[in-house]
Amino acid sequence: MTRWNAPGQRWPGLALALCFSVHGCSSADPQGDGGASTGGNPSVPDPSTGGSVAVATGGAAGSSAVPGTGGADAPATGGVPDMMDPDEGPPAAPEGQLPNEPRPEGPGLISPTLEFRHHNQPSVINGYLQLSGNALLSFYDLSDPTAPELLAFRESPGHCKDGGCGEAEGHQVSFAKYGSTFYTATIRGKGIDIWDITDVRDPRHVKAVDIPGVNYGDFTEAVWGIAWQGTTIYVGGTNTGVHVIDAKDPANAKLVKSVPQGQVGNVNAGPLFAVGNILVVTTPKDNRGVATLDISNPHEPMILDSVIPAQNSYIGWFYRHHVYLLNPIRVYDVLSDPTNITQVNGNRPGGYWEYMSFQDGYMFAGRIRPNPGADKIDVSDLSNFVWKSSIVGRRDLSGNAPPENDDQFTVAIGNLLVLSDDQLHTVGPNAGKSAGTVIAVHDVNPDTTPPYVDTILPKDGATGQALTTRVGISFTDNVELATVDTRSFIVRPIGGKALPGTFSVTMSVLNFEPTEPLLPNTTYEVVLPAGGVKDYVGNGMAEEFRSTFTTR
Numbered sequence: 001m002t003r004w005n006a007p008g009q010r011w012p013g014l015a016l017a018l019c020f021s022v023h024g025c026s027s028a029d030p031q032g033d034g035g036a037s038t039g040g041n042p043s044v045p046d047p048s049t050g051g052s053v054a055v056a057t058g059g060a061a062g063s064s065a066v067p068g069t070g071g072a073d074a075p076a077t078g079g080v081p082d083m084m085d086p087d088e089g090p091p092a093a094p095e096g097q098l099p100n101e102p103r104p105e106g107p108g109l110i111s112p113t114l115e116f117r118h119h120n121q122p123s124v125i126n127g128y129l130q131l132s133g134n135a136l137l138s139f140y141d142l143s144d145p146t147a148p149e150l151l152a153f154r155e156s157p158g159h160c161k162d163g164g165c166g167e168a169e170g171h172q173v174s175f176a177k178y179g180s181t182f183y184t185a186t187i188r189g190k191g192i193d194i195w196d197i198t199d200v201r202d203p204r205h206v207k208a209v210d211i212p213g214v215n216y217g218d219f220t221e222a223v224w225g226i227a228w229q230g231t232t233i234y235v236g237g238t239n240t241g242v243h244v245i246d247a248k249d250p251a252n253a254k255l256v257k258s259v260p261q262g263q264v265g266n267v268n269a270g271p272l273f274a275v276g277n278i279l280v281v282t283t284p285k286d287n288r289g290v291a292t293l294d295i296s297n298p299h300e301p302m303i304l305d306s307v308i309p310a311q312n313s314y315i316g317w318f319y320r321h322h323v324y325l326l327n328p329i330r331v332y333d334v335l336s337d338p339t340n341i342t343q344v345n346g347n348r349p350g351g352y353w354e355y356m357s358f359q360d361g362y363m364f365a366g367r368i369r370p371n372p373g374a375d376k377i378d379v380s381d382l383s384n385f386v387w388k389s390s391i392v393g394r395r396d397l398s399g400n401a402p403p404e405n406d407d408q409f410t411v412a413i414g415n416l417l418v419l420s421d422d423q424l425h426t427v428g429p430n431a432g433k434s435a436g437t438v439i440a441v442h443d444v445n446p447d448t449t450p451p452y453v454d455t456i457l458p459k460d461g462a463t464g465q466a467l468t469t470r471v472g473i474s475f476t477d478n479v480e481l482a483t484v485d486t487r488s489f490i491v492r493p494i495g496g497k498a499l500p501g502t503f504s505v506t507m508s509v510l511n512f513e514p515t516e517p518l519l520p521n522t523t524y525e526v527v528l529p530a531g532g533v534k535d536y537v538g539n540g541m542a543e544e545f546r547s548t549f550t551t552r
Contacts, residue, residue, distance in 0.1 A: 091532075094482035096127025096200075097143045100414035100537035103441040107391050110146050110416075110441055114138075115153075116433035119420035120170040121355070122411045123507070124536045126182060126482045128200050129418060131437055132170030135159040135188045139200040145416055145439045151201045156188040157208065164189055166216030169422060171284070171315075171355075172236075172271045174228035175481050176247070176504040182481070183250055185233055187223045189216040192235060194250050207253045213240035219268075224284040228504045229274035230470050230513020232298045236269035238284055244299050256299050265306020267291040273318040273509050276457025276472030277465075278304075278338050282316025282323050285354075290316065290323045292338040296466040307332060307341045319358040319379075319508065320454040320474055326353050326365070331382060335455055335474075346383040351375065358508065359412035360449040360477050362388070364442070366408020366419075374410050374419060376442055391417055391440050399428030405435035411478070414537035415443040450539045451477040451508075456526065458549035465551050467517040471526055473510045477535040481505045488532030494523050494548070523550045 103110075118134035128151065131138040135156035141149040159168065168189040176183045182198045183206070191211040196204040214237055215221050225236025233245040233253070242264050244257035261268060264281055267289030273280045279301055281291040291306035313325040321335035322344065329348040334341050353365035353375065361380035367373050372393030378386040393407025404427070409420040421435035455474040458465050471491055484505070486498040489512055501514040510533065518524065526547045534540040 092483050092485040092488055094127030094480055096141060098124070098127055098413055098537050099143060099145055099416065100446045102446060103415055103444050105441065106444050107389055107441050109392075109394065109438055111148060111439035113394070113397070113436045113438055114140060114148055114150070115436040116430055117436050118169075118422045118424070118434040119409065119437050120422055121173055121357075121409050122418040122420045122437060123173045123175075124411065124413060124478070124480065125175050125184065125197060126200065127480070129413070130173065130184065130197075130200075131420065132173050132186050133420075133422065133434075134170070135168035135186075135193075136170075137184075137186055137193075137195060137203060139197070139203065142413065142416075142439070148439065152203055154195070154203055154205065156186070156193050157205055159189060160216075162190060164216045167218050167222055168216060169222075169224075171224045172226050172506070174226045174233070174504065174506040176228045176230075176250075176502060177481050177484065178250070178502050183228070185226045185228050187226065190214050192223060192226060192233065192245070194233075194247065194253055196250070206250050209245055209253055209255055211235060211237050211240065211243050211255065212258060213237065219284045219286050222284075224270035225272040225282070227272045227274045227279070227506050227509075229295075229472070229511045230298070230502045230504060232274075232295075232513075234272055234274055234279055234295075234301075236272045236281060236284070238268050238270065238287075240269075242269050242272065242279070242281060242293070242301060244301065246299065257301070259293075259301050263303055264293070265289065265291040265303055266308065267306050270316055271318070273506055274470075274472065274511060275335065275455065275474055275509055276470055276511070278335065278457060278472070280318050280323060280334050282318065283313050283325065284316075285314045286312055288312045288325075290325070290332050290334060290341055292334055292341060294338075297468060298470070304339045305341045307343075314354050315356070317356050317358075318474075319363075320476060322382075324356060324363070326356060327351075329365075329385065335457070344382050346381075346385065348385050349375075349377060349387045354406065354408045355410070357410045357412065358478075360447070362412075364391075364410040364412060364417060366406060366410055367393070368406045368408060369404055369423070370402040372403050372405050372407035372419075372421070373440075374408065374417065374442075389442070391419070391442050393419055393421075393440075394435070394438055397428065397430050397435060398425055401427045404428075407435065407438065412442065412447075412536075414447040415441060415445060417442040447535070447537055448539060449477070450542055451475040451479060451533065451535045452541075453528070453545050456547050460547040460549075462549040463552070465518075465549050467520060467551055469518060469549070469551070470511050470513045472512075473528075475508045475510065475533075475535075477539075478508045479505050479510050480534050480536050480538075481510075483532065483534040483540070484510065488529060490527040490529070491524055492527075493519065494525055518551050520551055523548055 129140040231248040235243040247253040268287035270284030279293040293301040407419040420437040528545040
C-alpha cells in the first residue's frame with residue numbers, strides 16, 4: 001500500500017474530530033409520511049417503456065416530456081434566492097409519495113422493466129424515483145411500485161452530436177436546493193449537465209459544462225463522480241483529476257479549477273463526496289486509491305492524504321465515515337483524521353460485485369451476470385460483515401440464453417430495492433436494447449429505522465474554522481432533500497437567527513452553505529430538530545441533534 005501525504009503542512013480550516021455516537025445523535029419520527037402528490041400534467045402511454053409519459057402543457061419550446069427530446073435551457077435565474085424565514089409555511093415535505101408497506105411476498109421482483117435503456121445509479125428526489133444513465137434522465141411516480149408511472153424523460157442536449165460519442169454513464173448523481181428550486185447534476189459525454197427539476201414532469205436543462213480532457217470515455221477521459229455542495233460542484237474526472245464548478249448561479253455555472261491527478265495523490269478520480277470542509281475521492285473501475293482533500297476554500301482543493309492499495313478496485317463509495325472499495329471488500333476510515341486515512345480490517349464476505357449502495361447499516365452489493373441482482377450485507381459491525389440475503393434480478397431478458405444483464409446498480413427505498421443496469425443485450429427478445437430498471441422487495445417489513453447522524457463537520461466544539469466553512473453531515477441512511485430547510489437544518493450564531501443558504505445532498509451526505517461568509521471569531525450552533533430531516537420514506541429524527549463550532 002502506498003501513501004501520499006502533504007508533509008509539513010497544517011490545515012487551519014480542517015475539522016478532525018467527529019460525532020460518532022450514532023445511537024445517541026438522533027432517532028425516528030413515526031409520523032413522517034412524506035406528503036402526497038396532487039395535480040400535475042396528464043399522461044399518455046409510452047409503448048417503448050411500458051409506462052406513461054407526461055404531456056407538456058406549457059414552458060419553452062422544445063421542453064416537452066416526449067421521450068428523446070432534450071428540453072430547452074431554462075433562463076438565467078440570477079444567483080442564489082433568499083431562503084424563507086424558518087418560521088414560515090408548513091414543514092418541508094416531498095411532493096411525491098413513496099411506498100413503505102408490508103411485503104408478505106418476500107424478496108423478489110414486483111414490477112415490469114422500466115425502460116429498456118442504458119441505466120446506471122438510481123436515486124430519489126422530492127418523493128420521486130430519478131433514473132440516470134448514458135446521458136439520460138427519467139422520473140417515475142413510485143406510489144404503486146408494481147406499476148410505476150413515467151413522468152418525464154430527457155436526454156442530454158447534444159449527446160453524440162458534439163463531435164464525439166460513446167460512454168456517458170451516470171455512476172453518481174447529486175442534488176441541490178436553492179430556496180424552493182431543486183437541481184440535479186448528471187453526467188454527459190464531455191462533462192456534466194445541470195437540470196432544474198422543481199417540476200419533475202417538466203425538467204428543464206439549465207447548463208452544460210464541459211470538462212477538459214473528458215470525451216465519452218469509459219474509465220479514462222470520463223466523469224465518474226459528481227458531488228454538489230452548496231454553490232460548488234465537484235467532479236471526479238478519472239485520469240483528468242478533480243474539477244471544481246462554480247454554480248452560484250446554476251444557469252451560468254462555469255469551471256473554475258482543475259486539480260490534476262498528481263495533486264490528488266495520484267488517485268484516478270471516480271465517485272466523490274463533499275462533507276463540510278473535506279472532499280473524499282474514491283476510484284473508478286480498474287483503478288485504485290482513496291484521497292482526502294481540504295476544501296475549506298471551496299475553489300482551491302488541497303491534498304491531505306491518499307492511499308494506493310495493492311489491488312485494483314471496480315468502484316469506490318462512501319458511507320458514514322468510511323470509504324468502501326470493491327473487490328474484495330475493503331474499508332477505509334477517511335474522516336476520523338482526514339490527514340491519516342486508515343484501513344479498517346475485519347471479516348468480509350467473499351464474492352464479486354460491481355456497485356453498491358447503503359441503507360441503515362446494510363450494503364446492497366450489485367452482482368454480475370449470469371447471476372443478476374444484489375446481495376444484502378450487514379455492515380453495522382465493522383469487524384464482522386454478515387451476508388443477509390440475495391435479491392435475484394431478471395433472468396428472462398435474454399430468452400433461453402444466459403442472462404446478459406447484471407441489475408447491479410441499486411438504491412433502497414424503504415423495504416423496496418431499485419435495480420438498474422446498463423448492459424446491452426445481444427440475444428433473445430430484447431436484443432439491441434439495454435436492461436433498464438426493475439423494482440424489487442428486499443424486506444417483508446416496512447422500514448421504520450430513523451436516520452442517525454454519524455459524522456458532522458466541523459466537529460462539535462471545533463475552533464479556528466474558515467469563514468467559508470460549509471456544514472456537512474453524514475447520516476446512516478439516504479436523506480430526502482425535500483425535508484430540508486432552515487427549520488430542519490439550522491445553522492445560526494449562538495442566540496441568533498438561522499442563516500439563509502443552500503442545501504445539497506449526495507445519497508446519505510447532507511451539506512449546508514450559508515449565503516454570506518461567516519463572521520470572524522463567532523460561535524455557531526447547528527441544530528437538527530426532532531422530526532425534521534427524514535429518509536426517503538418519511539422516517540425522521542426523533543431526537544434533536546446539536547453541535548457547535550467557532551470561526552477564526
